[in-house]
Amino acid sequence: MKPSSFKYLAPGTIEEALAIMAAHGYEAKALAGGQSLIPMMNFRLAQPAVMVDLNNLPELAYIRPEQGGGLRMGAMTRQSAIEHSAIILERAPMLHATMPNIAYSQIRNRGTLGGSIAHADPSAELPAVSVALDGRFRIRSHRKERWVPANAFFVGLFTTVLEPDELLVEVELPPMPRRCGWAFTEVARRHHDFALVGAAAAVTVDARGACEQTRLVLFSVGDGPVEAHQAAKMLAGQPPTLEAIRAAAETAARDDVDPGTDINATAEFRRHLVRVLSGRVLTQAFGRAHAQNSSFPA
Amino acid sequence: MDDRHRVTVTVNGAQFQQTVEPRLLLSDFLRHDLGLTGTHVGCEHGVCGACTVLFDGQPVRSCLMFAVQADGHEITTVEGLGTMDQLHPLQEAFRDAHGLQCGFCTPGILLTLIPFLEDNPNPSELEIREAISGNLCRCTGYQHIVDAVQLAAQRTSA
Numbered sequence: 001m002k003p004s005s006f007k008y009l010a011p012g013t014i015e016e017a018l019a020i021m022a023a024h025g026y027e028a029k030a031l032a033g034g035q036s037l038i039p040m041m042n043f044r045l046a047q048p049a050v051m052v053d054l055n056n057l058p059e060l061a062y063i064r065p066e067q068g069g070g071l072r073m074g075a076m077t078r079q080s081a082i083e084h085s086a087i088i089l090e091r092a093p094m095l096h097a098t099m100p101n102i103a104y105s106q107i108r109n110r111g112t113l114g115g116s117i118a119h120a121d122p123s124a125e126l127p128a129v130s131v132a133l134d135g136r137f138r139i140r141s142h143r144k145e146r147w148v149p150a151n152a153f154f155v156g157l158f159t160t161v162l163e164p165d166e167l168l169v170e171v172e173l174p175p176m177p178r179r180c181g182w183a184f185t186e187v188a189r190r191h192h193d194f195a196l197v198g199a200a201a202a203v204t205v206d207a208r209g210a211c212e213q214t215r216l217v218l219f220s221v222g223d224g225p226v227e228a229h230q231a232a233k234m235l236a237g238q239p240p241t242l243e244a245i246r247a248a249a250e251t252a253a254r255d256d257v258d259p260g261t262d263i264n265a266t267a268e269f270r271r272h273l274v275r276v277l278s279g280r281v282l283t284q285a286f287g288r289a290h291a292q293n294s295s296f297p298a
Numbered sequence: 299m300d301d302r303h304r305v306t307v308t309v310n311g312a313q314f315q316q317t318v319e320p321r322l323l324l325s326d327f328l329r330h331d332l333g334l335t336g337t338h339v340g341c342e343h344g345v346c347g348a349c350t351v352l353f354d355g356q357p358v359r360s361c362l363m364f365a366v367q368a369d370g371h372e373i374t375t376v377e378g379l380g381t382m383d384q385l386h387p388l389q390e391a392f393r394d395a396h397g398l399q400c401g402f403c404t405p406g407i408l409l410t411l412i413p414f415l416e417d418n419p420n421p422s423e424l425e426i427r428e429a430i431s432g433n434l435c436r437c438t439g440y441q442h443i444v445d446a447v448q449l450a451a452q453r454t455s456a
Contacts, residue, residue: 005320005321010366035359038344038363039344080356104344104347105432110358110362
């Protein structure tokens with residue numbers, strides 16, 4: 001229950017951090033909040049040779065509104081700062097609503113936005129919500145800088161497109177589109193535990209109130225956030241009636257996910273939860289989208 | 299491995315200078331290097347909350363930080379709350395309302411609640427239960443802890 005030895009480096013600038021990452025390659029591990037990494041080190045599931053502590057980089061901790069309605073957040077922004085930010089409440093209400101579900105308040109005081117995303121735990125909330133909100137990530141190395149859309153960032157179990165010399169430095173969320181709605185929910189054995197299944201939906205409706213775009217993202221049911229493409233396709237152009245949403249939720253559970261069985265839940269139970277939670281978030285999200293225009297049929 | 303680091307940490311208002319191995323957890327630093335054994339170690343993976351301390355005023359898990367990361371920062375442990383002769387009002391309320399039995403979880407719960415009560419001096423029962431949801435207690439069933447917090451809030455506002 002104690003970590004193995006490592007060399008500790010605490011760069012004071014991003015450039016210095018990138019140079020260290022480049023010099024140490026696969027041996028180095030970036031230390032953000034450490035709320036997932038340090039437990040893994042305590043269990044010796046992770047034994048990095050070099051730790052690059054990013055906690056002395058205050059320039060990576062910010063929440064900045066963008067002109068036109070979007071926002072940018074530094075990778076080292078603490079989860080508790082996001083939870084209590086008025087800008088987030090206004091510009092990304094789904095992110096605001098998601099935060100209390102992430103572990104416990106003591107963990108969120110230390111845990112970071114970028115750390116959770118780069119860790120890519122398949123049962124984590126922030127990867128799924130960043131996909132649902134159509135976010136994109138700024139990635140830097142000493143060689144170059146690149147932007148990767150959230151839906152192309154997660155490539156497998158605890159695996160992302162990050163190269164060993166790269167750091168995730170910023171998360172950008174676009175402005176909320178017109179006539180949009182959102183909803184987030186999850187089921188866990190105990191509130192704040194790892195989710196057995198979670199669901200995030202971000203939708204838009206057209207001028208007649210029919211489904212325009214549906215982004216339904218499920219988590220804890222695969223190797224990373226899972227987009228329910230089949231369910232979304234069924235809804236396209238349809239009025240989001242109770243029957244249409246039920247059919248889409250059914251499709252999500254049958255065709256869009258392939259959950260596994262573990263000590264906490266069977267695959268069958270997870271499929272059941274996908275159906276129920278998909279129905280709930282879609283109903284709530286379309287309800288919110290319609291509430292923005294009272295002339296729509298209920 | 300002789301990667302050792304000199305750290306200066308303020309704990310309960312007193313400054314300490316120590317040399318630490320990077321892998322030393324903050325919880326073990328407090329207990330073994332400084333002898334402050336009021337910070338308890340339960341699960342060492344962030345679930346039980348027994349090791350909660352205030353790090354620059356915010357409750358954090360001391361088992362999920364390295365001592366080397368505390369360099370230049372301020373920490374409050376349960377030893378910094380009150381003395382044997384003069385308990386902190388929250389500790390007094392825990393004693394009066396039977397908010398502890400074995401006491402293993404108590405330091406973590408107290409340190410979680412101190413900033414919570416500063417922000418929210420008159421919390422509802424639900425808010426109290428949510429506030430301590432990251433701290434496991436195997437004795438009390440939580441009811442007397444909730445009573446103790448309500449008692450402390452009452453006394454402070456009286």
